[in-house]
Amino acid sequence: MNQLHPMTWGEFKGTLEQNPDLHLQFQYEGDKFVDSSFHITEIKQAPIVSVDCGGQMNSWTEVIVQLWEPSITKANRSMQVRKALKIVNLVEKSLPLNPNATVKIEFGNSKFDTRQMYPGEFVAGGEAFTVNLVPDFTQCKALTRNQSCGTTSADAKSDLVGADAASCQPGSGCC
Template sequence: MNALDNAKIQNVDISLGRLLETLAGAGELPLVFHYDGRPIKAGYHVTEVKAGQFAALDCGANPEAWTEIFVQLWDVDGEGSAHMPAGKFTAIIRKVSDHVQLDGSAKLTFEVSDGVRPMQLYCASLPRLGNHTVHVDLAPRPASCKPRDRWLAEEARKAATCCGGPAYPKSACCA
């Protein structure tokens, strides 16, 4: 059983490396991205792959730094009636990585447009196999407050520590 068969988690913001690792066993299977409640058209193109290194100051005056990979998809009808095979998608990414340093652990963002509507930003969930096709759900990438996100993550970690083990079966924090 490969990573594609094991991919059961949905709506997870994945890295480029995780996406490629999961697609590794998919080869000739069609790769269909889904966004805004519909599948991408069969003739879609990967028009650009770019890597960025960012430095910023968040709303709490905390310095931030990260790398991000952007994969631009042009949602158009093409000459063929079949979606791009997963192997072709991974080959495109490999070709880009021959010329541009791509960090496999970097945040992954998809930019999608049909050439008429403005480009929209999306994050990807883990690919899933269904009906002899690889499906990747793209969810709109929302804005976030990093200090609040860190606080929420810390609260979740504290709750898991308090309530997550047999040592705390009736702890007050688990109520």
Template sequence: MTLEQIKKILPGLSNVEFQLENGTFVPEHFHVTEIGKVSKHFIDCGGTVRNEEKVNFQLWNADDTEHRLKPGKLLNIIRLSEEQLGIEDLEIEVEYQETTIGKYDLDFNGKHFILKNKATACLAQDACGIPTEKEKISLQDLEKKVISCSPNSGCC
């Protein structure tokens, strides 16, 4: 989800609710403690230099269980961050702490914002020597291959 997308969704909501993919909700007394632009300049394992920019939202739970962030307030925080930090329409990444700080992609299911699990991946698979997919073979077929392989056939 991008910044423009969340700005279009917020005015139609009565509450701002975040839910993890496992169905657990972020406690309703959360705070958005930061909105920022995060730049990542890095080199992948294949030697390609890359740049990545995202808008970062940080969610935090405090002991003030009466706190409720309303859609208008979040929209004002977003607008202030755009004005003060020059944030553009980028993908949103959310930081939220359970046992450790996790980073999540953001989606919307029509009622709640969904914190989508992120996964690592190799960006240079062709340079890493990682096979794309292992050949799947049944044990019966494997037995036939072994039986048909003779010492001088070049298959061993």
């Protein structure tokens, strides 16, 4: 996975389906793993519509798998991938999940602030199937289009509400 093209829900689910008998683990930081007694508490599908600082509308869908660690460890081993897929199938009976949606894993505990992370590398070894999670990131979409913040084009600068088009130039500090 690279940061410009995060994994889709269809790719993530397909990878899980190839490893049903392995025990699912999530590695969230260095050598830290979500406790083996984790639960998948919900799967959310979130349509996102935004307008970036360059005035361009963007839209995409995210599927967010939320993990929870109970305060008392009740399992010595994590759930098998097949059990996670049963939860996915139960969700998809009520909420068809967009296979092209960006997938994120939401997790936090008392030592790790709750955040959404991308599934990165998958490692199958022994009885374990480990999903290495990588941090989400922010970006300036206008800059990736060679625009400056607060400007849509030379013609549209005067149309921006509340922006001084003359002062909102690269390096001006307007955003």
